[in-house]
Structure formats: structure tokens, C-alpha cells
Amino acid sequence: MSFQYVPSLFRIPEVPNFTPPNGIWRGKGKDEGYFALNGEYAWGGNIIVRDPNFCYQLQVDGGYAMTPVFSDINGYVYWEGSGYVYYTQTYGWVYCNKFPGYEPFEDYEYNYEDKEYIWKGDEFYTFSRPPYGPDDEVKMEPRGSIHKSGKEKTLKAVWPRWVAKNGEFGVYEGKDGESGQRIKGLPRFKGNGEYFVRSLNKEKGYYTYGRIHYAGGKWVIGEIGSAGGWHEGSEPKPDGSVNFKFTKPEGSEAEGSDISVSLDSYICGEETEAAFLGSAAIWR
Amino acid sequence: MEKVKAGDKVVIRASTWNAFIDAANWTKEQRQNQLGKGLRSGVGTGIVLVKNGEGEQRDRFTALVLSDIAIPPNVNEDEFVSCTPVFVGQKMTEEREGKPYAILLQPLAAGEIGRAMVLGITPAKVNIEDAEDEYAVPTPGSSTGALKSDANGVARIIWKAGGGGEQWCLLQLGGAGGGTGGEKAYMCKVNSGSVKSGYQVTVYPNGREDSSSIYDAVLYVPDLALDSDLPSGTWLIGHKCALKATGGNDT
Numbered sequence: 093m094s095f096q097y098v099p100s101l102f103r104i105p106e107v108p109n110f111t112p113p114n115g116i117w118r119g120k121g122k123d124e125g126y127f128a129l130n131g132e133y134a135w136g137g138n139i140i141v142r143d144p145n146f147c148y149q150l151q152v153d154g155g156y157a158m159t160p161v162f163s164d165i166n167g168y169v170y171w172e173g174s175g176y177v178y179y180t181q182t183y184g185w186v187y188c189n190k191f192p193g194y195e196p197f198e199d200y201e202y203n204y205e206d207k208e209y210i211w212k213g214d215e216f217y218t219f220s221r222p223p224y225g226p227d228d229e230v231k232m233e234p235r236g237s238i239h240k241s242g243k244e245k246t247l248k249a250v251w252p253r254w255v256a257k258n259g260e261f262g263v264y265e266g267k268d269g270e271s272g273q274r275i276k277g278l279p280r281f282k283g284n285g286e287y288f289v290r291s292l293n294k295e296k297g298y299y300t301y302g303r304i305h306y307a308g309g310k311w312v313i314g315e316i317g318s319a320g321g322w323h324e325g326s327e328p329k330p331d332g333s334v335n336f337k338f339t340k341p342e343g344s345e346a347e348g349s350d351i352s353v354s355l356d357s358y359i360c361g362e363e364t365e366a367a368f369l370g371s372a373a374i375w376r
Numbered sequence: 377m378e379k380v381k382a383g384d385k386v387v388i389r390a391s392t393w394n395a396f397i398d399a400a401n402w403t404k405e406q407r408q409n410q411l412g413k414g415l416r417s418g419v420g421t422g423i424v425l426v427k428n429g430e431g432e433q434r435d436r437f438t439a440l441v442l443s444d445i446a447i448p449p450n451v452n453e454d455e456f457v458s459c460t461p462v463f464v465g466q467k468m469t470e471e472r473e474g475k476p477y478a479i480l481l482q483p484l485a486a487g488e489i490g491r492a493m494v495l496g497i498t499p500a501k502v503n504i505e506d507a508e509d510e511y512a513v514p515t516p517g518s519s520t521g522a523l524k525s526d527a528n529g530v531a532r533i534i535w536k537a538g539g540g541g542e543q544w545c546l547l548q549l550g551g552a553g554g555g556t557g558g559e560k561a562y563m564c565k566v567n568s569g570s571v572k573s574g575y576q577v578t579v580y581p582n583g584r585e586d587s588s589s590i591y592d593a594v595l596y597v598p599d600l601a602l603d604s605d606l607p608s609g610t611w612l613i614g615h616k617c618a619l620k621a622t623g624g625n626d627t
Contacts, residue, residue: 097620098574100598118573118596123624125573143572146602162602261622278623286451292621293471303451315487358623365621366473368564368577368595368614372606 094120094292095128095276096365102129105164107147108222109134117276128276134225136255140264140274148251150177150222152187152232157250157269165192177222177247187232187247188216198236211239223249226268262358277358281328283336283351288328292363301328304336304353312336313351321346330355422495422550426465428484430519437500438521439514440465440492441477462489467521468514474618476530477514479549480521495550502533503542505589506582509533512547528560564595564614566607571600579614 095117102112110132117128127146131139135148149157150171158173170178170192178192179185188196198213213236223230226249234242254264254274261277281288281301288301298306303313306327313336314322321344325336333354340346380386427446428434446462447455465478478492479500502512503524511529515522522542525533535546562579569575577595580586595614597606606612 094624095622097622098596098598099619100596103599103601104603117622119624120621121624122626126624127572275625276622290623292623295466302448360620360622363621364474364618365471366593366616367574367619368562368579368593368616370564370575370577370595370597370612370614371599372597372610372612 094365095123095126096120096367098367098369100369102146104146104162105169106167107160107169109224110147112146123274126274131251131253135251135253136267138256138260138264138276139251140254140276142252142270145252148222148249149173151248151250153245154248157252161192163192183216183218183235185219185221186216186235187219187245188214190214190216196236198239200239209240211237211241213237215242217242217245219247223247225249226251261360275358278361278363279328279330280356280359281353282356283353284349286351287356288353289359289361290328292361292365299327304328317341319344319346321348323348323351325351325353328353328355423481423491423493424478425460425462425489426478426480426484426492427462427489428486429464429466431486432519433486434465434480434484434521436480436483437498438480439468439477439500439523440480440521441468441472441475441514442494443472443475463492465492467519468516470516473513473516479531479547493549497534497546497548499544500531500547501542502536502545502547504536504540504545507538507540512545560616562614562616564593564612566595566610566612567592568608569594571597571602571604571606575606577612577614584611 097115097117099115102116104112113129119126125143126140128138128140130137144159146162147160147169149159151157152174156173158171158177160169160171162169166179166181168179170176175187175189176192177185177187180195182195186196190196196214196216200209200211203210215238216235217232218235219230219232221230228249230247232245232247234244250268252269254266254270257263257265264274264276266272278292279290288304291300304311308316310316310324311326312322312324316322319341321338321340323336324339325334328334333352336351336353338348338350426440426442428440429443434440442463443466444464446464449456463478468477476494478494479498481491481493484490500512500523503522505525509525509527510533511526512523512531512533513526513529515524530550532548533545534548537543562581563584564577564579567576567578574594574596577593578590579593581589595612
């Protein structure tokens, strides 16, 4: 239920129309397997994705989307699913059912009797570039044995992701096949002009929220038994508000008012967690 | 205090003179603060007030991590800048490693506030684990605030009796080593994980053959391609660091 920022280059082959971020937030605990990164403006900016969706998927004629594979094929990433989309040295971008790296074959003969070209070779499609963004579609031309007989296909980009509703830290909403909401950041509550930021981890089974803490079986602001009084309430929740009632020792003349605490926003916070950064030698 | 006229015999009582001195000192203190408010006393000497945030008593010359302050500026700015800061002290844990800490100058009951040193020279008992260690750090998880020796830290051991084991030392707090152990290389053995989510590793602080001080940790390998992987059993050099962390989904 947290994210840890690893400031490092994102080592993947080139993805057309996408610049990998310089750092990535990696999910831990209940967020294990989720990654938060900057997906660029066209895709909504700050996003959360699941492995392996570190870039967009490709959809042919509105069918099942092909997922990216981050292995280098002629300098680029490739997509796999119902066929493959990859970069070739001969034709540039192709869509075919041959494993990436294969250079499709196309040839023709002229039939003098029918006075037409007869196309031969593999069945494949070529196109100039993958789509720029979610609203862009690219036409794919039939090539090889289907050069003349085949029909055009359309290529569309989709990216299953959660998009930030309001800034990097806060609620993210599902798009392109992902549903529901996800959270990135620490909830910050506010009451009587004072902010209460939730701690990253629980201590003895309870979070702290700035001056709001769990003590003596109660959620309190201040110290129970303090001569100047303290406030008693319940644990702050993102939904609704919590009233902290002013309380004082018997006989005390201290005066105070109740504090109503409710969610203000989500923030990054200033906490860090220990981790190791390592380098792996490559023997050749 | 009564005023006198020209030619009157002046007799100054001790209490009157002391009141003048107090007033002069107060004025001088006010001028030191650019905001015109009182300067927090104690900051310049390296001695602060710490509230024992743990459930048990802490002895004199033991360590508490400074995890928070009792009165932050958003609660009371005047008090924040003008009063001696009161830190909330908690025991050292793995999550708090690298955070600042103080050595208590008096025993503190649970919840009690007392004096502690963050900058200066103080005696403290340190468990010397390696004769080569030049620094002292709070022992993670210690419920007594015990200190142990380390190759890095912010408390330099400027004197010790010698040999190993727990012993009285003189510590120079502040202005010492790196503090986070970032310069030290650790041998790490991969147990599981992936280049995307990070690897679960066993850390061998004293080398591959010394299994007495090993512990588990997370290790990221930033330079590996996303489609690469490291098999379990791989040995790596790791550098310990504190990486930014924030919250996520609770449910």
C-alpha cells in the first residue's frame, strides 16, 4: 500500500511517440505489481499501470489488443497478441504472424495473358508509424500475397491505465480497460486550519496523522490528561469528516472548541524508506 | 522600583539590579532574531528537549530517533521560532535508519520531556562490534536505546577503552560521517523478485563468508533492461540509500 520512487532511467527499446520516464514509482505491499509514471500529455500525464503495460498496446480493427514486449527488434519494442507488430529493415513497421525479427517476403510477376500483376510472398501489412495517441488511427496496407486481394486494416493505440484526476498525488481513474480508482500519495486532512498528514507506515498497528494519534484506546489530538485540554475523536477517513471533541481534566478551567477533521488532499509527504541500489556486471 | 531626582543619594537593591540585568538580557535576545521574535534558546548549544515517545523509560546516555516535533510551525509559528524545540523521540527501527537522533542527558519516563544532545561531545555506552568502526549508531529495534558501532554515521567515536563489546565511549555528535551508509558497498545475494518490482536480497554487511550479521532488504538494479532478469543466487554489490516513498491503495 505504498509506492517507492526509484530514480533511474527506464531501460527499454525505443517506443515510437513515447519517451520513457527518468524514474518510476514502484508499488509495494497491496500496490505490488503496480507502477506509477509520467505517461506524457497525450495519455493523461501521470498514470498508474500494471506490468507489462509500460507503454501503450495496439489494437487491430478493434480486436483484442496486442501487448508490448520490451525486447529489441531492429531498435524498437514489439507487440504480440493476434500476430505481431514489429519494425523491419526492409519495410519499416509491419503487422504479420511471423515472429519478430523475420523479414517478410514480397514479390510479383506480370501475367501477360490477363495483363495484371500476380503478387507472391508472405501475408503481411505495412504502415508508416504506430498511432500518436488515443485518438489517432493508422491505416495498414496489405502486402505480399495479399497485396491486391487483401483489405486495409486500422491500427489503434490503447493503454490500460489509471489516470490522475487532479495532479500527481491523489485519485487515479481507470481507462482503456482498467476500472475503478487507485490512490497515490498520503492523505492530508485539515481541521481548524491545521493539516494532519497520515504516516506512511503503521506504528504498533496504528497510523499517526500529525498531531492526531492513537493513545490509551482513543484517537486524540494532544495529550490525554493535559492541563490545557485535548481532543478526542476517531481515526480520520477519506470519506466524510470526524469530529474531535474538546476534553479537559475534571476541575480544569481550560477552554477550547471541537475540531472537525476532513480530507483536504493527497500529498507526497517527506518520508523515505531504506533500499539498496545495485549494479550488475555483464560478462561477455 | 522608584525613580530618583538629580542630587538624590542612589541606593540600588540587589533585586532591582537583577531586574535590570534580566531586562538587558531579554532585549539582547530579541535583537538576535531577524523576525523580532524571541530566538529559541538551546539551538545554539546543541542541546534540545526531547519527549520520550516510547512506552518505556529511557536511561541517561541512550539514543532516541527524532521522529517529529511537538509544536510544528503550522500549529503555532511564534512558539516554533521562539521556544526551545521539543522533539518527539522514538526508538530506532529499520524504517528510521538514517534519521537524526539525540543522546539523552537525563533519564526519561514514558511521555516525559527532558534534555538531549544533538551536537557536541557526550559519553555513551556503545557495543563495539568491529574494532575498525569509527562511528556509533542506534541499534535498530533496541527497546533500550542502545548504540552499536558502525563504519558510517554521524556520531564519531572520539575515545573508547578498546577491544570489543559494550563499553563507555566519548561521542562527537554532528559534523561526522555520511550518515546513510551510502558510500559503503554491501554484498547482496538475490533471493527472488524482478527487475521491475525490485529484488528481495540477503545483505552480508561483513562479506560473503560472515553470516552472523546478515539481513533481508529490497534491491533495485536501475541499469538492467526491463526484459532482463537476475536468477536467484546472483551476487551483487549494493549501496544503501533512503528512497522517497509515499502512500497507495489502502484496500
